[in-house]
Amino acid sequence: MADVVLVTGVSRYLGGRFASMLSRDPGISRVIGVDVVPPPHDIGAAEFVRADIRNPVIAKVIARAEVDTVVHMNVIATPTSAGGRASMKEINVIGTMQLLAACQKAASLRRLVVKSTAGVYGASPRDPALFTEDMGPKVMPRTGWAKDSVEVEGYVRGFSRRRSDVDVAVLRLANFIGPRVRTALTDYFELPVVPTVLGFDPRFQVVHEDDGLEALRLATLGDVTGFLNVAGDGFVTVHQAVRMAGRPALPVAAPLMSALGSAVRSAGLLDFTPDQVRFLSYGRGLDTTRMRADLGLEPRWTTKEAVEDFVRSRHLSGPLSPAVVEVAERTVLSTVSPALRRAQSLVEAVRGA
Structure with missing residues (x-):
């Protein structure tokens, strides 16, 4: 049972919210949040320690507090929040090392929990319908957060071999989505016009921010070990999600998507990497049997419900949003129905004559 927990990355939304969640657990005596800058949000009763995990001083923080559980949430998904790709790589890989x-x-350490990503499976036309935890990618991620996470998982495996007395759990989470979390995927669906890959409409899963944090809590307080997929039930396709967000889709030929991605990144609108283009072409599915059987998580939100909550909370609307379409349908029906009834009455009168 976790007693003194250290959480990295508490200055970011998910890390700060998770530290706050743990600090309310009566079974945990102390929560220490670590980051290079003070968190701009409330982290509850958790203690903040200003420290850089890239610096060996982090060892002193762990030793002095006699930390028994470390939750590593400081693997950054977007370079814009890290000051660029080079800085992001240094924080993710060198920081983890x-x-x-x-x-x-x-x-004193007895447990290590690492927040990873389902992006380590990559995306390709040869992928299985559902990835289980013992499967590897058909095409390795080549850029960004997913590539960093592959390296991070490699270092975690090495640590697990060297410290076999420490229980290690690595959560491969689907894309986070929800009312407040900001990711490359939420930025994508908030674009005024959403570029899609011409000829493709892949299915994908997401995890609602509440369910993702609950998965991390269960992994922290429980005894599950190894790699675990975490995702909401069901799937949506890219075009379904675009329509739910009320955005018009702009089909773009696959060879031009990379150039468009570079332009979008340069404009600061979205971190649009080649791996994300592959994801938008082929999608990804996760087998979540271990999530239920071993972690004990029953997601409150399906993939569709999580996307709907994101759309509702962000007040997204547009010419194709469900509410607008519903009003348009009612307007058309209210206008056309009387005319149809009159026409039907006229036909019946003619037949009667």
């Missing part, structure tokens, strides 16, 4: 080195020296 230093944190694991500190964990290796900590005699």
